[in-house]
Amino acid sequence: MSDSKRNEESRRTFLKVAGITAVGGVGVPLIARALGPSATPARLARYAMLIDTRRCLQKDGCKECIAACHRTHNVPDVSRPVKPEWQLPEKELVKREIKWIWKEPFAHAFPEGESPYTEEGLKDKQLTVFCNHCDNPPCVRVCPTKATWKRRQDGVVMMDMHRCIGCRYCVVACPYGSRSFNWTDPRRYLAENEINMDYPTRMKGVVEKCNFCEERVAEGLQPACVAACPQRAMVFGNLEDQSSEARRLLRARFSIRRRPGLGTDPQVYYLV
Amino acid sequence: MPRDRGKILFGLGLFVLLMAFRIWYNVARGKAGYRPEVVRPTAETKCVESREYMVAKHMNLLNDWRDWFVREGRERSDRTYKTGDGRVYKMSLTGTCLSARCHANKAEFCDRCHSYVSVNPYCFDCHLVPKTGASSTPQPGAEGRRVP
Numbered sequence: 001m002s003d004s005k006r007n008e009e010s011r012r013t014f015l016k017v018a019g020i021t022a023v024g025g026v027g028v029p030l031i032a033r034a035l036g037p038s039a040t041p042a043r044l045a046r047y048a049m050l051i052d053t054r055r056c057l058q059k060d061g062c063k064e065c066i067a068a069c070h071r072t073h074n075v076p077d078v079s080r081p082v083k084p085e086w087q088l089p090e091k092e093l094v095k096r097e098i099k100w101i102w103k104e105p106f107a108h109a110f111p112e113g114e115s116p117y118t119e120e121g122l123k124d125k126q127l128t129v130f131c132n133h134c135d136n137p138p139c140v141r142v143c144p145t146k147a148t149w150k151r152r153q154d155g156v157v158m159m160d161m162h163r164c165i166g167c168r169y170c171v172v173a174c175p176y177g178s179r180s181f182n183w184t185d186p187r188r189y190l191a192e193n194e195i196n197m198d199y200p201t202r203m204k205g206v207v208e209k210c211n212f213c214e215e216r217v218a219e220g221l222q223p224a225c226v227a228a229c230p231q232r233a234m235v236f237g238n239l240e241d242q243s244s245e246a247r248r249l250l251r252a253r254f255s256i257r258r259r260p261g262l263g264t265d266p267q268v269y270y271l272v
Numbered sequence: 273m274p275r276d277r278g279k280i281l282f283g284l285g286l287f288v289l290l291m292a293f294r295i296w297y298n299v300a301r302g303k304a305g306y307r308p309e310v311v312r313p314t315a316e317t318k319c320v321e322s323r324e325y326m327v328a329k330h331m332n333l334l335n336d337w338r339d340w341f342v343r344e345g346r347e348r349s350d351r352t353y354k355t356g357d358g359r360v361y362k363m364s365l366t367g368t369c370l371s372a373r374c375h376a377n378k379a380e381f382c383d384r385c386h387s388y389v390s391v392n393p394y395c396f397d398c399h400l401v402p403k404t405g406a407s408s409t410p411q412p413g414a415e416g417r418r419v420p
Contacts, residue, residue: 149343160342161398195400197366203397218351 045154046239048267055233068228076189086188098180100210101130131178131210132266139170166205308388311380337363
């Protein structure tokens with residue numbers, strides 16, 4: 001009798017302790033999380049780029065943006081080796097080309113061209129293209145080392161060269177061809193007097209791409225291409241800010257994006 | 273006892289002697305206590321952290337800086353590092369550590385120790401060593417700028 005009573009009591013105690021533990025261990029953190037500040041920092045900005053195609057195309061053959069970008073970021077021109085023995089064979093030049101921003105014929109940039117008549121006027125025109133800093137970037141999804149990631153606070157698709165192992169999954173994943181792989185030491189194609197000492201070069205075996213000039217934006221400067229454009233055809237702005245120039249232009253003008261059907265949500269808008 | 277005992281012992285002795293060549297050769301030349309001489313900056317006497325810490329852990333500090341700068345760039349929006357005693361530095365290998373005021377002479381500071389201990393850090397495969405004497409285009413916030 002006394003034994004079973006003791007049993008009864010210990011079962012009560014056990015259930016009490018178990019109940020308190022359950023509430024304490026599961027419930028309290030849940031409540032705390034619901035009440036406390038959110039762990040993920042709020043998005044302060046959504047950086048995007050607008051390209052006024054009409055203005056851009058007015059100055060046919062202009063490559064100021066490309067020159068400015070590549071000079072700022074020490075992007076090598078593989079057709080101009082520092083020493084003659086580093087000259088690449090002609091057929092290798094395209095494969096080994098490093099580009100952050102370049103010109104693409106309209107028909108390639110927008111392969112799902114809507115009408116044969118639009119194409120008539122545009123298909124040979126060269127449009128400025130670069131990394132779209134997608135909201136849903138496929139390159140980030142495939143990177144096995146998180147060397148590329150989307151910055152939560154402003155949507156910039158970043159690259160950490162220190163972590164890149166050169167697997168080139170991202171090169172394959174990017175539907176816009178925005179990523180280049182360093183097949184050789186890029187310093188072989190950077191003349192000493194053309195190097196920007198304030199930005200590192202890359203090494204053999206890493207992938208690189210446009211970084212939305214995040215190092216300039218952090219200093220409060222416009223991206224190099226925007227600053228260099230003589231036509232003022234490029235606008236860099238924050239889409240979270242209702243009153244920004246970028247938002248105003250997107251409200252006022254019709255814009256298209258490259259291959260939106262892929263679901264990557266690109267953040268480079270072409271005003272037409 | 274094997275007949276070749278003498279030969280084996282002689283061979284072993286010779287092997288050890290040859291393998292340890294670098295050691296006894298240096299001892300014989302009186303350079304056993306050799307330590308690399310590094311040229312310390314004169315303009316600046318205080319490093320980011322204490323001297324002992326920097327000698328032992330500078331690579332860890334640089335690794336931390338790398339991650340904080342690249343990966344947490346905007347969380348640490350100004351990309352600066354605050355020392356224990358409140359001094360603030362821009363996190364930059366070439367802009368702060370190798371700046372003209374500090375270790376501008378990489379060959380006589382970094383390289384002497386690195387080659388002595390036979391380490392070959394790949395930092396400088398990408399990061400450009402500022403030219404001694406020649407001043408590069410000043411970047412806002414570089415040059416070991418201190419924010420008071």
